[in-house]
Amino acid sequence: MPPPVGPVVDRGVLVGAVAGLVVVLLALAVALLTGRWWRRRTEARRARRLAPGRPLLVALAAGDGDDAVLDRLATLPRAQWRALEPVAVSMLGKLRGGARAAIVALLERRGTAVRALHDSRRRRPTVRARAAHLLGVVGGPGATARLVVLLADRDPDVRAVAARALGRLRDPLAAQPLVRCLTGPGRALPHHVVMPALARVGPPARSALVASADHPDPAVRARVAEALGLIGAVDAAPRLVRTLQEDPSAEVRLRAARALGRLGTPSAVDPLLAATAAHEPPALRATAAHASGAIGARRAVPVLAALVDDPQHWVAHTAAAALAAIGPEGVAALRDLAHAADRPGAAAHAREALGKAPGVAA
Template sequence: MSAAQLVSLTLALLAGAVTLLGLVIVMGRALHRYRDRRNARLSAGVRPLLLELIGGDSGEEVSEPLIRLATLNRRVWRAVEPGAISLLAKVSGNARTALVRLLEQRGLARDALRDLSRFSAVRRASAAHVLGMLGHAEAALPLVRLLSDRNAEVRATAVRALGQIGTAGAASPIISMAGGRAPFQLVAQALIRLGPGARPALVEALSHDDPAARAVAVEVLGLTGAVETAGALVGVLAGDPSSDVQVRAARALGRLGTPVCLNALIHATGPAHRYAVRVEAATALGDLGSPRAVPALRDLLADPRYHVAHSAARSLSRLGRPAAAALTETIAERAGTPAASHAWEALALQDLQAGRPLRLPEAAPR
């Protein structure tokens, strides 16, 4: 076979392959549209039953639509099921209870539990998602096992599902996922959903070897207002080897707002601490909202590190009249210095927040 014939044969084969691929795509789209139309037709007559089920307030009101939906033939139910599952994220209370009852009667939880061990990662992830949506408590242990899955999406879905189910005993395994095996924010969100029952595990995690586990524990304790853990968080702020963990501890203490937080945050603004920690501690003192922080913040206006002084000014702008008096004194005593500029900034922010005309730094030397 000559080179020209070989090229012609190759081009013919490529053209045939492209044509075949185009036919497959067209047929696939046509089949998809056909299935969508068929499912819409099959579910149209059943949709009012679903609305009746989630709209009822008593057992008697939901029993009839529940029975009718639970006994639908398989072909019709397969058309209705996706819509029923999607409703889980949109309803609550009695409506959600009735819907979960229907889905479990249709065997959705049973099938999903079986699919957790499927070879397909898509099937495993879908099963974990369904079990989380259902809040199926019996799935907690299998989902914990799924946290070691080889597929990242499956692991992330399992973390989310465990948070939705709300089993406090899953807190420690979820915390261990913060070190890169699942997205940090997803882990934090799941832990928040576990509620107060997760706090013992979170406190224990403050001494975890992995700084990511310590970081997520600190973050969640602050976000959930765990005031009883303030003392433990003070210890983290003072001595954790990770700058990121200390920064999060300062932020958490600002959110908790207990008296023990004030002195710890003031101390953390000192020059002996890391720069990032000092900046966050100065910011957290504004979150704390205590006038007792004003003297320390006023001193920080003269700090040689810009972001420390800037954060102190922003915090002073949030502390009302005591801060305004301290800022005015700073402008008078330190005219022409960076401290006075930061003080003017804070006063301007106070004016903006109060809806007053801005005070211009006329007295400040040019």
């Protein structure tokens, strides 16, 4: 029987393929070496440009500089300043008081804020985002107004940078525009972007949120209630209690209960315990139970202990965890429940909560 015949490969094709592979590898090696050389060259050039101004900038930031140092930095050649400016901007996040004011004065004399205002109108989103960041760091006349405009930018990254920048400025005039990013019908921003900015703005932001608490749209009211808890608006607790008790939307009441738990206001305990009643929606009951435990009020122990036997599994589970969070009184109630032979469901939840509680033996 003749042996099987395999495919025939032309020798010229094989040699050509190998030669092509060698050429590609050589090209990659040349590109890699060229890239490294160019990077080293760029870094060396930047270091040369930074060398004259860096000691002066450090002296200014350390408070050792005088007007002569500021004047020398303000008159550095443009190429040297372009290398030094990012260093100066990065210092602002670490400085306070007079040192920060000196760096801001330098940036103002070099026209950084004016240039950022101009760049915030450029076509490229990356340029607008960089300009928004600079405006938040440096501030200056017109910075807040321009950043408010950028909150409606067509690019979501620019909007997010503008919101963070407004938080850094802590300008009360930014409160209402930031709240509109949560409540308005336009281009909204996610909570994790807006909340830190509102928290930095402080009391004006809380006032703007409370003013939106009666919005006709329940989705907006829910976001407002959540936001008040996330920014720690303790003075808004009475308004959140009223929302918990009176709002027609179960979702809004749930968010109010969650916010009250975050705020930890003792006066909210009784309204929260009332929200755990059997006629309330299960999700609200579980959230209110969790919030009661987060506040840590001992008077909540009897109500939560009764809920550990609730037919709604998640309500019972959450009530047991809330008891563990309250402290010794809650743990004692869980231990009693863990050995209640006539309440097997409650005993199971209690044992689970005791097992998860740090430093507590069942």
